[in-house]
Amino acid sequence: xxxxxxxxxxxxxxxxxxxxxxxxxxxxxxxxxxxxxxxxxxxxxxxxxxxxxxxxxxxxxxxxxxxxxxxxxxxxxxxxxxxxxxxxxxxxxxxxxxxxxxxxxxxxxxxxx
Amino acid sequence: xxxxxxxxxxxxxxxxxxxxxxxxxxxxxxxxxxxxxxxxxxxxxxxxxxxxxxxxxxxxxxxxxxxxxxxxxxxxxxxxxxxxxxxxxxxxxxxxxxxxxxxxxxxxxxxxxxx
Numbered sequence: 001x002x003x004x005x006x007x008x009x010x011x012x013x014x015x016x017x018x019x020x021x022x023x024x025x026x027x028x029x030x031x032x033x034x035x036x037x038x039x040x041x042x043x044x045x046x047x048x049x050x051x052x053x054x055x056x057x058x059x060x061x062x063x064x065x066x067x068x069x070x071x072x073x074x075x076x077x078x079x080x081x082x083x084x085x086x087x088x089x090x091x092x093x094x095x096x097x098x099x100x101x102x103x104x105x106x107x108x109x110x111x112x113x
Numbered sequence: 114x115x116x117x118x119x120x121x122x123x124x125x126x127x128x129x130x131x132x133x134x135x136x137x138x139x140x141x142x143x144x145x146x147x148x149x150x151x152x153x154x155x156x157x158x159x160x161x162x163x164x165x166x167x168x169x170x171x172x173x174x175x176x177x178x179x180x181x182x183x184x185x186x187x188x189x190x191x192x193x194x195x196x197x198x199x200x201x202x203x204x205x206x207x208x209x210x211x212x213x214x215x216x217x218x219x220x221x222x223x224x225x226x227x228x
Contacts, residue, residue, distance in 0.1 A: 033215065033216075035216075040220075041220055041221075042117075042204055042206075042218030042219050042220050042221050043158070043204075043216070043218050044218075045215040045216060045217070048215060056214075056215050058215065088156055090156075090158060092158075092216075100146050100163065100208060100210070100211070100214060101148075101160060101163050102160075102216060103160055104150070104157055104158035104159075104160075105157065106155060106156055106157040107156045107157065109156070
């Protein structure tokens with residue numbers, strides 16, 4: 001039973017660039033949520049996708065956008081990167097109509113220079 | 114608005130000691146879920162437990178136990194006979210009841226277990 005996978009593991013970008021992070025949900029899950037975790041902090045909710053649509057959104061600017069594909073995998077895109085975007089980006093998957101438990105992937109460590 | 118407070122930033126114990134991690138939450142929802150996750154150095158958040166707001170029974174799973182007290186808005190986590198492998202950052206989280214609602218996390222408690 002494959003868990004949540006994320007790619008890449010690490011990424012280094014410079015200010016102003018754009019980045020795309022990828023997530024494949026746990027087998028059988030249909031909902032993907034993205035979280036940003038700054039160093040020493042708890043994860044902060046970015047947004048959630050279900051049926052290829054954004055279902056919920058946290059307090060993040062429009063520079064953060066996402067997408068969900070028919071196979072339930074998801075991408076997180078961040079435009080015009082700022083130094084403050086440096087963080088661990090976590091993807092979580094769940095089964096919308098069955099459980100409220102979200103299972104997390106290993107994360108992508110983004111460093112913006 | 115929802116809020117989770119984990120006042121203990123870091124705890125250090127010697128192996129085999131018992132340790133309790135505190136979690137206090139705020140919510141206006143009448144039904145909600147509480148969670149504990151473990152984050153080892155690898156970074157992945159590992160799900161430990163989910164508790165429904167209408168179920169105040171305490172739960173025990175091996176060396177882990179959880180004490181949910183609605184009257185004090187607390188959901189504390191105790192590790193009995195701690196082991197070095199328990200060293201990690203532990204997060205308490207809250208979500209509104211409903212399907213796959215967003216999680217609101219505390220700032221975490223770093224547990225260091227030494228020999």
